[in-house]
Amino acid sequence: MTADSEHVLEVVDLRKHYGGVVAVDGASFTVARGSITGLIGPNGAGKSTALAAIGGLIAPTAGRIVFEGTDITRMPMHRRARLGLVRTFQMARVFGNLTTIENLLVAAPGQRGETAIGILAGRRAWRAQEAANIERARELLATFSMQEKADDLARSLSGGQKRAVEIMRALMMRPKLLLLDEPMAGLSPSLTRQLEDVLLSLTAEGLSLLLVEHELDTVERLCSKVIVMAAGRVLQVGRMADLRRSREVQDAYVIG
Amino acid sequence: MAWEYYFVVLLVYLGTDLLAVWGLNLEFGVAGIANLAFIVVVAAGAYTYAVCTLGPDTADGGFQTYVGGFHFPYPLALAAGALVGAVVGTAIGITGLKRLRPDYQAVAMLIVSLMLVTFVSVDNGFLNGATGLALIPNPFGQPSQSERWSYVAMVAVCCLIGLVVLRRFTTGPIGRTLRAMRDDDIAASAIGKDVIRLRLMVQAVGGAFGGLSGALLAGFIGGWSPSAWAYVETLAFLSCVIVGGRGSDRGVSLGTLVIAVLLLQGVQFLPQFNSDPGLSEALGWIVLGGATIVFVWLRPQGVLPERRPRHGIGDPGSEAQR
Numbered sequence: 001m002t003a004d005s006e007h008v009l010e011v012v013d014l015r016k017h018y019g020g021v022v023a024v025d026g027a028s029f030t031v032a033r034g035s036i037t038g039l040i041g042p043n044g045a046g047k048s049t050a051l052a053a054i055g056g057l058i059a060p061t062a063g064r065i066v067f068e069g070t071d072i073t074r075m076p077m078h079r080r081a082r083l084g085l086v087r088t089f090q091m092a093r094v095f096g097n098l099t100t101i102e103n104l105l106v107a108a109p110g111q112r113g114e115t116a117i118g119i120l121a122g123r124r125a126w127r128a129q130e131a132a133n134i135e136r137a138r139e140l141l142a143t144f145s146m147q148e149k150a151d152d153l154a155r156s157l158s159g160g161q162k163r164a165v166e167i168m169r170a171l172m173m174r175p176k177l178l179l180l181d182e183p184m185a186g187l188s189p190s191l192t193r194q195l196e197d198v199l200l201s202l203t204a205e206g207l208s209l210l211l212v213e214h215e216l217d218t219v220e221r222l223c224s225k226v227i228v229m230a231a232g233r234v235l236q237v238g239r240m241a242d243l244r245r246s247r248e249v250q251d252a253y254v255i256g
Numbered sequence: 257m258a259w260e261y262y263f264v265v266l267l268v269y270l271g272t273d274l275l276a277v278w279g280l281n282l283e284f285g286v287a288g289i290a291n292l293a294f295i296v297v298v299a300a301g302a303y304t305y306a307v308c309t310l311g312p313d314t315a316d317g318g319f320q321t322y323v324g325g326f327h328f329p330y331p332l333a334l335a336a337g338a339l340v341g342a343v344v345g346t347a348i349g350i351t352g353l354k355r356l357r358p359d360y361q362a363v364a365m366l367i368v369s370l371m372l373v374t375f376v377s378v379d380n381g382f383l384n385g386a387t388g389l390a391l392i393p394n395p396f397g398q399p400s401q402s403e404r405w406s407y408v409a410m411v412a413v414c415c416l417i418g419l420v421v422l423r424r425f426t427t428g429p430i431g432r433t434l435r436a437m438r439d440d441d442i443a444a445s446a447i448g449k450d451v452i453r454l455r456l457m458v459q460a461v462g463g464a465f466g467g468l469s470g471a472l473l474a475g476f477i478g479g480w481s482p483s484a485w486a487y488v489e490t491l492a493f494l495s496c497v498i499v500g501g502r503g504s505d506r507g508v509s510l511g512t513l514v515i516a517v518l519l520l521q522g523v524q525f526l527p528q529f530n531s532d533p534g535l536s537e538a539l540g541w542i543v544l545g546g547a548t549i550v551f552v553w554l555r556p557q558g559v560l561p562e563r564r565p566r567h568g569i570g571d572p573g574s575e576a577q578r
Contacts, residue, residue: 055446081448093443095436097503101567105429106436107447113429126429134567150568173447 005069008033008177008208009054009085014063016049023049024060025232031177036199036209038223038240040216042253045229047212048090051179054210055087056080068176082109084176088183090212092162094169096155100146103154103165104137105130107172133172140168143198160187167195177208184215196222216240228252264404266517271411272473273516277496277508278422279465284494285503285562286426287458288438290362292490293348293369294466299376299485300344301337301467302474303383308333309393309475316391320384330395334414334471341467342460349459353452369487377482388481392474411472418465419505425461426505434458435503435562488541492516495548501558510560519543 009031016024024046031037039047053060056077065073067085075083095103111133112118113126141147144164149157154165163183170178184192192215199209199222213219219226220240228235228243230252236243243249276298283289307324315325328336348368352361377386395410396403425431434454437444441451474480492515500511523540551558 057442057446076450077442077445078448078450081446087446089443089446093440093446095439095443097439097562097564098432098435099564099567102432102564103436105567106432109448111429111433114433119424119428119430122424123428130429137567138569147569151564151566153564169447 006032008068009210010064010066011050011054012064012066014050014053014065015061016046016053016058017061022232024053026063027229027232027234029227029234029237031208031210032225033208034203034206035224036203036211036222038219038226039210039212039229040214040219040226041229041235044231045252046232047229048181049232050229051087051181051210051212055085055179057087081173081175084174085179086170086173086175086177087179088163088166088170088181090181090185092159092166094154094157094162094165096153098154099151100154100157100161100165101134101137101141101150103169104140104172105133107169108133108136109173137168137172140171144168144194160191163187164191164195171202175207177210178202179210179212181212182214183211184213184218192218216244220244260401261404264408266521267408268411268472268476269521270513270517271408271415272469272476273493273496273512274415274509275418275465275469275472277493277500277512277516278418278505279462279469280490280493281497281503281505281508282422282425282434282465283458283462285497285501285508286431286438287434287455288358288441289349289352289455289458290358290365291345291348291459291462292362292366292487292494293372294462294493295485295487295489296348296369296372297341297345297463297466298470298473298489299373299480300463301341301470302480302484303376303389303470304340304467305333305337305471305474306389306392306480307383308336310389310391320387320389321381322383322389323381330393330475334468334475337471337474338464338468341470342464345459345463345466346456348463349456353455366487369490373482373485373487384481386482388479388484389474390479392478392480394475394478407476411476414468414472418468421461422465422505425458426503438503492520492544495544497558498548498556499551499558501560501562502556503562504558504560507558507560507562511558515544515547519547 007030012028014024014027027050041047052058054065056075060073064071067083072080098106112129118125141150146164149161157165167183183195187195196218203209211223223240225237226240226243227237228249235252236246236249280294283291307322308326308328310325311327312325313321348365351364351368376383379385383389396406433449437449437451437454445451496511496515497508499515501507520540523536526536
């Protein structure tokens with residue numbers, strides 16, 4: 001066990017081939033505990049594929065993914081989520097026919113009402129826990145100024161609001177590592193700033209973040225470390241300010 | 257009194273159809289599994305009840321052949337029907353587990369339904385083939401008027417118990433989790449839900465409802481054969497769910513009353529206005545199909561849509577969930 005090491009996530013020589021097409025070609029990187037790590041690169045660099053492999057949506061062709069000292073390379077997605085490795089999606093995926101607050105409540109970990117005993121025993125078995133979860137969900141909604149939308153069906157929300165719901169839903173699980181796939185895409189500048197503030201305060205509480213983002217100003221403001229991918233490999237790792245001056249990184253973005 | 261008899265028949269059909277539609281709604285309406293083989297669990301319950309209550313097939317001069325013949329007490333035979341329904345439902349659920357797209361899953365299950373009905377029809381030694389089973393015992397003996405009402409009471413008790421169990425699964429945290437899985441199963445996995453386990457659980461519970469429905473029906477009719485569980489019967493239940501309100505227990509109950517009982521049984525009361533005796537039944541199916549298409553196009557949420565509980569500020573713990 002290396003759970004007390006400085007890295008919450010270790011990706012070793014990750015590869016993903018689709019037939020003859022190589023999406024990720026031997027990428028290795030780490031995410032430091034309590035930090036925000038950026039993952040950038042031109043379109044087709046393999047960022048989203050790497051994220052999908054880390055989250056468990058796709059099985060890598062080769063390589064190893066270690067989370068909190070546990071090898072999770074072959075672990076199903078729901079078990080990774082229960083360990084505290086939670087992702088959001090590039091296109092926000094909300095539960096459209098549940099209300100906004102239900103989208104948060106459904107993600108609360110260890111719900112007694114989902115167990116065989118809780119189902120058979122009925123409301124008495126889970127009422128108190130549910131009330132506490134509702135309280136916490138309301139607090140999260142307040143953080144994102146979405147209390148008014150609590151009882152609206154999630155499918156009626158705007159694109160930016162759905163994205164916010166997805167992030168709140170992930171936070172409801174009290175994750176250790178949050179994988180965010182372009183969380184700022186489609187958000188207004190003010191909402192972007194608001195989300196940046198929330199993410200920064202969360203890392204202060206010990207959450208680690210791996211952020212795939214196209215908006216490089218956001219990356220520069222948030223990320224202590226930035227991984228640049230191109231053509232399925234890790235090109236460079238460093239601080240955004242330094243990477244901006246790197247000839248190699250510039251070429252990768254221009255040439256793709 | 258013929259009218260009293262018809263009324264009893266309709267009530268028994270209503271009760272057994274309600275149990276089946278509740279089970280299918282849990283699978284399709286709440287959890288999003290398009291189980292086009294649902295009628296198979298109803299048949300499993302019916303045949304199980306039959307071979308559990310009948311004696312050995314050498315009795316009655318051996319005019320029908322079947323496995324089993326256990327002479328179980330009636331409550332045990334009903335429970336066995338529900339249990340076998342749960343097992344068969346789970347087995348059918350396994351066919352849809354490999355990450356098939358939902359439409360492929362539905363087709364796979366439809367094929368399972370067609371295969372099984374063919375198998376039972378041609379294998380005369382298993383469940384007496386296409387002729388089916390007859391003389392299935394009724395708990396209240398040879399039915400006279402008063403004993404038919406006892407049967408209605410027994411069905412009603414089963415429905416009440418079923419309703420209590422059903423609501424445990426469609427409301428509260430588990431109901432919410434199942435609906436989340438229905439809306440987006442990948443996002444549900446991403447928040448830690450074991451989608452495979454949940455699907456199999458739903459198939460087992462839905463299967464138990466279907467199995468109990470079939471057992472009660474077989475005991476009332478006294479016979480059961482492959483023609484009673486053609487795949488179109490699943491479509492009739494599905495139609496109750498869609499017209500009534502997918503995911504809504506109240507809605508699908510209303511749908512059952514209107515579609516399965518008033519429409520499909522009501523057409524039997526039409527005067528025969530043509531030499532073809534099957535015409536009024538065909539008319540019922542045409543109206544059913546038309547109504548389903550109209551609802552899918554114009555009101556996919558059904559007559560009484562699913563409602564969600566309110567938890568926002570200013571709605572402290574109100575319980576409007578249906």
